[in-house]
Amino acid sequence: MPIKLREKSGKIKVKYLISAAMMGATLVPKLQTQAASCPDVRIVFARGSGGERWNDQNYLEFKNTIESKLAMIDLNYEFVDLDYPAVSVGADNLEATMGALFGAGDTYEFGESVNTGVENLAKMVNSDWCKNTKYVLGGYSQGAMVVSKALGSLNADRLIYAATFGDPKIYLPEGKGLLPAACRGANLSDYRMYVPDCQAYKGLLGAYVPYEPEALTGKVGTWCNKRDIFCSSHLSVSDHVGYVSDALYEDASRVIFDKITKHFGIENHISSPHDTAILIDSTGSMSSMISKYKAEALRLAKETLDSGGRVALYDYRDLGDPYQPVEHCNFDTCTLEIFQSELASIRADGGGDTPESLLSASFHTMKNLKWKYGSTKSLVVLTDANFLSPDRDGMTFDRVVALSKTIDPVNFYIITTSSYGKYYNDLAEQTGGKVVTNIDELSLLTDYIIERYDSLPRVEETADIAARPTLEINEIERDGSSAKIKFTTNGARTLVILNDKILGITEDTEITISGLSGDNELMLVPLGDDIRGEGVKIELGGYGNSSSDTEPIIPKAPNTGRH
Numbered sequence: 297m298p299i300k301l302r303e304k305s306g307k308i309k310v311k312y313l314i315s316a317a318m319m320g321a322t323l324v325p326k327l328q329t330q331a332a333s334c335p336d337v338r339i340v341f342a343r344g345s346g347g348e349r350w351n352d353q354n355y356l357e358f359k360n361t362i363e364s365k366l367a368m369i370d371l372n373y374e375f376v377d378l379d380y381p382a383v384s385v386g387a388d389n390l391e392a393t394m395g396a397l398f399g400a401g402d403t404y405e406f407g408e409s410v411n412t413g414v415e416n417l418a419k420m421v422n423s424d425w426c427k428n429t430k431y432v433l434g435g436y437s438q439g440a441m442v443v444s445k446a447l448g449s450l451n452a453d454r455l456i457y458a459a460t461f462g463d464p465k466i467y468l469p470e471g472k473g474l475l476p477a478a479c480r481g482a483n484l485s486d487y488r489m490y491v492p493d494c495q496a497y498k499g500l501l502g503a504y505v506p507y508e509p510e511a512l513t514g515k516v517g518t519w520c521n522k523r524d525i526f527c528s529s530h531l532s533v534s535d536h537v538g539y540v541s542d543a544l545y546e547d548a549s550r551v552i553f554d555k556i557t558k559h560f561g562i563e564n565h566i567s568s569p570h571d572t573a574i575l576i577d578s579t580g581s582m583s584s585m586i587s588k589y590k591a592e593a594l595r596l597a598k599e600t601l602d603s604g605g606r607v608a609l610y611d612y613r614d615l616g617d618p619y620q621p622v623e624h625c626n627f628d629t630c631t632l633e634i635f636q637s638e639l640a641s642i643r644a645d646g647g648g649d650t651p652e653s654l655l656s657a658s659f660h661t662m663k664n665l666k667w668k669y670g671s672t673k674s675l676v677v678l679t680d681a682n683f684l685s686p687d688r689d690g691m692t693f694d695r696v697v698a699l700s701k702t703i704d705p706v707n708f709y710i711i712t713t714s715s716y717g718k719y720y721n722d723l724a725e726q727t728g729g730k731v732v733t734n735i736d737e738l739s740l741l742t743d744y745i746i747e748r749y750d751s752l753p754r755v756e757e758t759a760d761i762a763a764r765p766t767l768e769i770n771e772i773e774r775d776g777s778s779a780k781i782k783f784t785t786n787g788a789r790t791l792v793i794l795n796d797k798i799l800g801i802t803e804d805t806e807i808t809i810s811g812l813s814g815d816n817e818l819m820l821v822p823l824g825d826d827i828r829g830e831g832v833k834i835e836l837g838g839y840g841n842s843s844s845d846t847e848p849i850i851p852k853a854p855n856t857g858r859h
Contacts, residue, residue, distance in 0.1 A: 452512050471496045492753065576611040
């Protein structure tokens with residue numbers, strides 16, 4: 297006898313017929329209504345380990361934060377809490393927990409649960425049901441693994457966006473090495489939406505590579521709480537269960553809502569407080585530009601303040617002028633009246649050769665302002681010239697860009713003449729801003745700055761590299777089907793992983809791996825009290841019937857800087 301499940305939806309109510317034989321296996325929904333009732337967008341969430349379907353707090357928070365925004369637009373939508381086992385882990389289910397660890401999340405009961413979720417999700421997205429319906433996906437912890445593992449098998453044309461939270465299989469190549477590129481604000485993966493730990497590299501259970509399939513470029517985003525044991529380099533369980541309390545679903549909902557409105561061509565009126573600093577070139581040649589800009593600058597300040605945001609005002613001149621950047625008012629002191637008065641006081645004077653001292657001025661401005669965590673950050677520059685590089689005190693383009701990215705980034709919006717626009721394209725592009733060379737487009741620029749949604753910083757580049765434990769291989773001895781490995785580490789313990797399966801954690805610095813056959817790959821991960829270092833991979837060579845009967849090679853130690 298068919299079992300009827302009532303689906304939870306937005307503006308339409310839908311029922312699915314699911315046969316008893318399909319329960320716990322494949323979910324193929326069939327509408328009992330006409331095709332005209334198909335939703336515009338279906339939002340599917342895969343809950344974490346042990347979560348109760350429809351009542352899991354992560355699912356409910358994901359749903360509520362998005363639904364509060366969708367209610368503002370005319371769009372048919374529905375939410376689905378993915379039907380899959382989501383087996384529990386922890387003290388109540390040690391077998392599944394050990395299976396998750398020993399099988400890198402891919403085998404045993406835990407792996408079977410993930411694979412069932414992947415199959416059900418793929419069949420749902422790729423089915424012939426309501427072919428014009430688009431999908432938004434979300435997943436937390438075990439559910440994040442379901443989503444990220446399924447991505448490569450999904451119909452890319454039907455997917456608007458996929459968001460993962462606390463994914464134990466995260467992959468961020470910019471977090472690898474002694475001083476990771478992410479800790480310099482460089483080479484950030486485009487799907488890295490909020491991963492403050494610049495040393496995050498692979499998840500505790502390994503990584504899905506590639507994490508973002510080429511066909512889904514721009515359609516994937518990942519959130520990893522600051523010290524989450526499963527996706528950062530730290531070992532905090534409380535951060536792994538803190539995605540609701542730390543408002544990370546709210547942050548993601550703004551990104552998701554923006555993706556949905558853009559896809560359907562709907563205007564997005566969701567906005568949050570902005571921090572906007574205005575930096576004006578006040579050399580002599582700027583007299584006419586300043587006059588033309590003042591009215592629009594005042595409108596930008598008013599609308600920013602009216603929306604609950606903050607403004608600041610600075611001006612700067614040439615390197616040859618005995619004139620450091622002048623702070624007229626900052627985020628704490630700028631009221632509309634003070635901003636208007638200080639803006640009126642700026643006069644064009646001085647200058648020398650054509651390039652001006654913008655790099656030093658912008659670095660000084662960003663460094664000295666107290667930017668609000670989580671706000672959208674803009675630096676609006678008005679100039680009629682290019683910039684010196686290096687600038688005052690040896691300031692360089694790369695240092696300015698790096699500081700911008702460290703803060704959030706701070707998006708640079710350059711207002712200049714058509715002759716000099718080309719000089720600023722790289723600066724705008726690398727900081728996520730724009731270049732405007734037509735003074736008549738200023739009102740459009742103001743609207744654009746105000747209408748952007750806010751988001752948490754993609755990465756916090758400051759990191760105590762010295763606190764991260766390291767490990768170096770000293771000796772490998774091979775004896776029959778065994779291998780003895782000696783190593784040194786400044787960590788308190790070492791995680792031992794053989795062929796992507798966790799063997800255990802040891803305090804010893806000499807281990808023997810027995811019963812080897814075929815080709816083997818050993819990974820040793822140093823653990824501190826609250827942080828894990830980068831693992832060192834050892835190719836143990838061939839054993840027995842292996843295709844390659846080679847001797848093991850002592851690997852380089854990238855996390856110590858030595859070989």
